[in-house]
């Protein structure tokens with residue numbers, strides 16, 4: 015079965031590290047999407063902690079609507095995932 | 105007791121005299137330093153009901169137990185006074201060599217009362233005080249003043265100065281040291297009302313710490329951690345990188361808070377600024393992070409933070425990078441708070457567009473209008489600039505009509521760059537802040553940027569959690585360390601207790617520090633109560649409660665008077681305050697605040 019097409023928008027440190035604004039990947043879950051991003055931009059490998067969870071210096075938002083940290087969260091085709099620096103404020 | 109001189113220096117400008125006043129260990133342990141000790145001093149040294157610009161008003165420069173230690177980011181000082189903008193307690197922080205030299209001058213704080221007969225500078229050298237005439241400096245911009253003082257007094261002296269805005273009592277004038285500003289709430293006007301162009305400090309009186317070996321170990325460890333991922337954003341990009349994130353989240357205040365997104369955000373983004381305009385990175389003294397990113401403008405180089413960028417850019421509808429950079433540089437030199445200056449001009453732009461204010465056709469996006477207004481405001485050159493020098497609250501009241509509904513302030517302090525309707529825990533933080541709409545004393549936005557709360561729908565649970573962010577800010581601002589270090593701590597209160605134990609020798613615990621933080625927040629509240637605070641002040645301008653936003657997810661984000669009140673009620677309860685926000689005598693006793701509550705007009709009902 016084809017996996018959904020997801021756009022990952024990068025902001026702050028993730029954008030600086032990856033050198034691009036967005037990456038389009040195929041993924042069924044948030045964790046899969048991040049793993050695909052890391053393949054494209056290995057400098058973002060620290061998005062995962064050793065135990066496979068999301069590193070505390072990153073934040074993920076589903077289409078700017080809802081922050082998510084559960085990497086098993088399912089994705090649908092057309093979803094946009096925002097990867098941000100965790101210290102988003104001043 | 106390590107880390108302290110155990111006294112403050114009280115300077116009376118009326119008589120030109122000074123004397124040391126002892127600070128007991130009990131006071132220091134209860135209030136630590138920085139904004140905590142500054143709050144205690146203001147309670148004692150500023151008469152109840154004083155006009156903030158009267159000669160009797162006190163201006164407090166407060167150091168801390170950590171200043172002078174090798175702990176990274178500890179070279180900080182607080183300035184505390186009754187604000188001429190809010191008429192409530194105002195505390196602002198600044199950094200670097202003034203803190204180090206000020207503490208070495210022999211006191212834990214400087215309390216300045218009275219006023220000089222003519223423009224002067226106050227010189228404090230190892231506790232010896234003199235007041236020198238400074239007529240030739242009056243009228244100069246902050247950076248030129250600093251340069252001339254450097255030539256006149258030599259490199260061992262460090263200065264805190266005001267620019268023309270402070271001299272002209274602009275209600276949002278700053279005090280600057282080496283171009284770093286104690287920015288919010290008009291402290292520069294308080295200094296200007298005393299006809300003080302500058303305070304200079306120098307000295308050789310170092311303070312011992314209780315456990316030097318442990319302090320060095322802790323300093324090494326903290327420095328090491330400060331190089332890690334938790335501070336990478338500040339080092340590599342600076343806070344300007346917030347702009348695009350906030351824009352994407354519909355949280356970037358635009359055109360006087362009429363929108364949450366700016367169509368020219370890419371042009372002003374930190375990313376594009378860093379690529380096109382960044383020329384250097386600097387840091388405060390004793391800092392291993394170095395978050396200060398310097399950009400070039402056609403008028404010279406300028407340090408730029410997100411708050412200046414949002415206020416002088418999107419908030420005014422301006423997308424021209426060079427205009428924003430020049431405006432920020434102007435504010436620095438004139439001694440204007442960039443947030444209040446940008447917000448006041450943005451407010452004037454809306455009033456002008458609505459026909460409420462005659463302002464030479466001023467409109468959103470009018471970069472030349474902004475650049476023309478800032479120096480006129482700083483010197484109150486004409487009727488319009490004189491009005492805007494008063495800040496949005498007073499200006500709106502004078503303009504009349506529905507202007508007060510969209511004047512972007514809480515308690516008189518203009519809002520920083522966080523849209524309250526799409527960051528609703530921050531909305532609560534703004535409403536209840538002791539110094540008004542403020543992002544430095546409440547980190548409630550951290551909850552909005554998390555999975556813990558729904559930023560588009562505030563809740564009582566989020567409001568209760570917001571107290572924790574205020575408590576952390578109260579502690580970090582009193583020890584003092586830089587907030588940009590906060591991400592490196594895994595257990596902030598416990599690690600802070602460890603630092604304070606090794607510096608002071610006190611057997612202090614995380615639990616005690618939690619109480620200390622609550623005490624400091626409530627002490628500020630008691631000051632405001634003394635000065636006339638009622639819960640009617642804990643609110644937001646009508647715009648945020650009556651008007652929605654019109655783009656993307658922001659259309660779902662409705663904030664109403666009722667939903668805000670539910671959060672405020674939860675916040676008061678979490679603080680242990682009464683339902684009307686007043687502080688009960690029982691809590692005053694529990695927090696050991698009786699010495700500050702003698703004039704508390706509230707009585708338990």
Ligand code: SF4
Nearest residue numbers: 387388391393395586
């Ligand atoms: S992180 Fe930035 S503001 Fe904080 S002490 Fe260092 S240079 Fe100064």
